[in-house]
Amino acid sequence: MTVPTDDVLQTVRHNAEYALELRGITKRFPLVLANDNISMAVKWGSVHALCGENGAGKSTLMKIVYGAQPPTSGEIVVDGEVVNLTDPAQAIARGIGMVFQHFMLVDTLTVTENVILGAEPKAGTSIDYAGARRRVAELIAQFNFDLNPDALVGDLPVGLQQKVEILKTLYRGARILILDEPTAVLTPSETDELFAFLKNQYAASGNAVIFISHKLHEVLHISDTISVIRDGKMIGSIPAAGATTETLARMMVGRDVTLKVDKTPARPGEVALDVRGVTVKGEHGNAVNNVSFQVRAGEIVGIAGVEGNGQSELVEAITGLLPVAGGEITYLGRPARGVREVEASGLSHIPEDRNERGLVLDMTTAENYILGEHDRAPFAGPLGFLRLDAIEENARVLSEKYDVRPRSASLQAGRYSGGNAQKLIVAREMRKEPKILVASQPTRGVDIGAIEFIHARIVEARDQGLAVLLISADLGEVMNLADRILVMYEGEVVGEVDAANATETQLGLLMTGSGNTGGRSGAVSDTQEYGGR
Ligand SMILES: Nc1ncnc2c1ncn2[C@@H]1O[C@H](COP(=O)(O)OP(=O)(O)OP(=O)(O)O)[C@@H](O)[C@H]1O
Numbered sequence: 001m002t003v004p005t006d007d008v009l010q011t012v013r014h015n016a017e018y019a020l021e022l023r024g025i026t027k028r029f030p031l032v033l034a035n036d037n038i039s040m041a042v043k044w045g046s047v048h049a050l051c052g053e054n055g056a057g058k059s060t061l062m063k064i065v066y067g068a069q070p071p072t073s074g075e076i077v078v079d080g081e082v083v084n085l086t087d088p089a090q091a092i093a094r095g096i097g098m099v100f101q102h103f104m105l106v107d108t109l110t111v112t113e114n115v116i117l118g119a120e121p122k123a124g125t126s127i128d129y130a131g132a133r134r135r136v137a138e139l140i141a142q143f144n145f146d147l148n149p150d151a152l153v154g155d156l157p158v159g160l161q162q163k164v165e166i167l168k169t170l171y172r173g174a175r176i177l178i179l180d181e182p183t184a185v186l187t188p189s190e191t192d193e194l195f196a197f198l199k200n201q202y203a204a205s206g207n208a209v210i211f212i213s214h215k216l217h218e219v220l221h222i223s224d225t226i227s228v229i230r231d232g233k234m235i236g237s238i239p240a241a242g243a244t245t246e247t248l249a250r251m252m253v254g255r256d257v258t259l260k261v262d263k264t265p266a267r268p269g270e271v272a273l274d275v276r277g278v279t280v281k282g283e284h285g286n287a288v289n290n291v292s293f294q295v296r297a298g299e300i301v302g303i304a305g306v307e308g309n310g311q312s313e314l315v316e317a318i319t320g321l322l323p324v325a326g327g328e329i330t331y332l333g334r335p336a337r338g339v340r341e342v343e344a345s346g347l348s349h350i351p352e353d354r355n356e357r358g359l360v361l362d363m364t365t366a367e368n369y370i371l372g373e374h375d376r377a378p379f380a381g382p383l384g385f386l387r388l389d390a391i392e393e394n395a396r397v398l399s400e401k402y403d404v405r406p407r408s409a410s411l412q413a414g415r416y417s418g419g420n421a422q423k424l425i426v427a428r429e430m431r432k433e434p435k436i437l438v439a440s441q442p443t444r445g446v447d448i449g450a451i452e453f454i455h456a457r458i459v460e461a462r463d464q465g466l467a468v469l470l471i472s473a474d475l476g477e478v479m480n481l482a483d484r485i486l487v488m489y490e491g492e493v494v495g496e497v498d499a500a501n502a503t504e505t506q507l508g509l510l511m512t513g514s515g516n517t518g519g520r521s522g523a524v525s526d527t528q529e530y531g532g533r
Pocket residue numbers: 029030031032034052053054055056057058059060061405406415416417418419420445447
């Protein structure tokens with residue numbers, strides 16, 4: 001491949017009105033009809049959102065368009081021409097690019113190296129690195145991306161890593177860009193930047209954007225057209241102008257959805273989780289620096305912050321996965337070390353990375369529901385033999401209660417859609433009836449109906465005395481669900497805000513280290529303790 005020079009921001013003449021037409025796409029998996037005769041059309045120059053409940057079939061449909069999965073039947077038309085996409089290379093050759101939820105970057109390579117990986121330009125027999133770097137720098141300048149072509153990808157925040165993923169597709173000349181839940185990991189300002197690029201630069205130059213999202217306010221804000229899928233079927237495509245979150249939610253779920261968490265003020269009791277002057281070592285220096293706060297029974301304490309500011313390490317220290325380098329953590333008044341001991345003290349954890357920590361992907365649903373509990377009643381008899389009937393019954397009850405679809409005790413966990421996998425984990429952790437719940441991004445990738453459901457379960461448990469530590473990159477979720485909000489920035493707690501009075505702007509400022517809101521909600525020293533009443 002030579003260094004591509006095609007300018008994707010130059011308005012091109014297309015052959016057809018539609019960038020992409022799907023005609024009767026059907027995809028059958030052994031247990032589900034993931035796509036059932038789906039037809040939709042995406043215009044050149046437009047931003048087209050794809051919405052639907054967890055497991056509705058959105059990712060499957062997009063993987064088919066990207067050539068990553070063959071449809072069982074149906075036709076794909078790109079710019080007026082029927083195409084047969086049997087692998088992503090063919091989709092790329094047709095100008096289709098895709099940015100997945102889980103980035104596919106190599107941390108130890110530079111931005112340029114990542115962008116050209118697999119499409120290295122040649123000068124004779126060697127790689128034309130200088131030419132590639134020039135081209136990457138050009139693209140960066142053209143799109144106003146705040147990226148250095150020589151930076152190591154592992155050193156970049158998530159928002160910039162995503163831009164590298166986008167650059168990869170642009171470098172290959174993508175004119176139809178598909179993004180699967182692109183804002184799930186972004187801060188509000190990163191989201192704004194992404195949308196400005198997608199709408200005002202990329203689509204405005206005649207290209208087409210298709211993006212999957214569960215965040216309906218975003219969908220309404222950025223899209224021209226919104227298509228909704230339910231149970232594998234296309235419910236309809238509507239113009240974003242004139243639509244509301246309520247109408248969309250109803251199309252998705254088939255009923256009205258409460259978008260606001262319904263809860264009474266917390267009635268905090270005894271201190272359940274006590275974090276005192278905790279320091280946790282990271283790769284470069286302290287990831288968590290002298291952090292102190294308390295979570296009481298019957299309250300939800302939210303931690304807001306841009307990802308990568310020590311929240312993950314703090315959670316790992318609290319859950320016993322990482323050692324504490326300084327300070328002390330007590331659980332219901334007692335110290336505990338290591339995951340087993342921490343769990344035994346009554347703590348449940350909904351981990352942020354469901355694929356790595358939350359589930360064993362090649363084990364069945366039923367097995368995943370009893371992870372860590374397979375050796376005790378009711379799942380094991382007195383001699384240690386597994387009680388398969390109890391294990392199956394447990395899976396049946398939990399999948400029913402938490403609406404994990406498809407209902408199957410034997411499905412491998414890796415086969416669930418993202419949101420259903422998340423519901424499975426929440427169901428398992430809540431069943432243990434913990435005293436302390438550490439919930440990291442508990443509704444990431446979860447649809448609006450399921451968010452309502454998970455939030456209601458957490459509030460219900462709070463009202464029965466559960467102490468909840470909620471860590472979420474989704475400010476709306478923190479503001480809606482938490483009773484008190486702590487903000488983390490560069491490993492420290494830089495502020496506490498009463499959730500009832502919090503504003504997005506105030507939290508956003510604190511999250512980027514520039515907040516100074518004064519008084520109780522202001523930036524405070526890291527030695528100050530929170531939670532004492
Ligand atoms: N490789 C597979 N094998 C079996 N079933 C699968 C496979 N991939 C997806 N499915 C099933 O197909 C259905 C649609 O899944 P898909 O991932 O497309 O949903 P989605 O709309 O993207 O959901 P989410 O919003 O939760 O990500 C689900 O029931 C899922 O379990």
